[in-house]
Amino acid sequence: MKQVAVIGLGQMGSTLARLLLQADMQVHVWNRSPGRSTPLAAAGAVVAPTPAQAVRDAQVVVMCVHDDAAARSVLAMDGVAAALQGKVLLQLTTVSPQEARAAAGEAHALGAGFLAGAIQVAPEQMGKPDTTILLSGAAADHDRARDVLAAFGGNVVYLGENPGAAATMDLATLSYVYGAAAGFFQGAALAGREGLDVRAYGDIVHAMSPSFGAFLRHEAGSIAAEDYAVSQSPLSISVDATRRIEEAMRERRLHAGLPALIAQLLRDADRAGFGGEEFAAVVKVLRAEPAPS
Missing domain, CATH: 1.10.1040.10 (N-(1-d-carboxylethyl)-l-norvaline Dehydrogenase; domain 2)
Incomplete structure (x- = not known):
């Protein structure tokens, strides 16, 4: 049975853990606030008291925390760096392209694989055939994490080995989203002012x-x-x-x-x-x- 660790149990992280459980994987979870793990424990997840213990037996480590600083603080905790050796770190935390490249270098120095991902949907839209996840990193690491990624969504877009590619494409797509949304709201103001x-x-x-x-x-x-x-x-x-x-x-x-x-x-x-x-x-x-x- 595939063993996966999920670090970070916010709305998205909890959703990822549930999808992995539904895919019949053994899921080890850790979160700074232990209360968030209770519903997942009831669903079959193994709640680890430390991130190092969550990572220890996993083949793939999924991280989805607040930002790059939060991710770094978890990786700096006792035993995490050693536990990551030989694993694939799938970083689904929102980071900049520069932060993704730096994180990849640090993971490789620890003897771990690294994939950077950018989720393009809300938690309730995860696990569907058209769920889009942007991904970049070594092709070999992509192969090792394919079944994990398949549990998250059906439209995983692999952008190549540059670890900063997913974050860059995320910024590009968000440029479209925010630009289109701002134009839409502008149009709503104009139509409304005209009484339409x-x-x-x-x-x-x-x-x-x-x-x-x-x-x-x-x-x-x-x-x-x-x-x-x-x-x-x-x-x-x-x-x-x-x-x-x-x-x-x-x-x-x-x-x-x-x-x-x-x-x-x-x-x-x-x-x-x-x-x-x-x-x-x-x-x-x-x-x-x-x-x-």
Whole structure:
């Protein structure tokens, strides 16, 4: 039977432990606040009095704590470093790319494997076929942890051996999430100020989201190929559109900081000579590329 340790029993860590139990693995758990382990003990988990004892008999160690500082403090506890030797540490704590690379180096120095993961869903969405987990680290360690990862979700995206890749891609996807969410709330404010039904606005956005996702995937292809010939939407159209959005927000006395920023970004792209290229060419401004001669 596969033996797995779960260190950290917050909402996500407790969910991970339950999923492993449901996958018929022997699960050893530890948390700073012992009370969190009681429901898991009732479900069959082995509650360890120290993190070193939780790690000792495990083949894979899953860590999901508050941040990098919390992870480091656990690894510095008595006996943990020695117990990690020969194990795979699956770090699901949210960390920066730099912190992930440093943690990988430290784990390898202890004789342990290391995988960095970034969970893209809430705890209640774990364990489903479309649950997305970003993963990076040595391919051999990935192979050793496949069954553990399979218990957590069906869409594990392996990004290669660079341990900082998962954290970087997490920041990239969050850039989209926060940018899209901020734009959505801006639209809700605009529609509401005009007296329109904000629920209807939400329904419209929901219906158009799949096709917009397909459009963004197309734009990603243009960026990856460095081919900005107009194929879907010329950048110049968006220059005018974002100007109108900014004007509408100001006219209705709404906060215009976000639309002003977006409109300025598009004007910068146009002035740099990218207006006649595909919309994706705005990435050249974000990469601070020089204007064409």
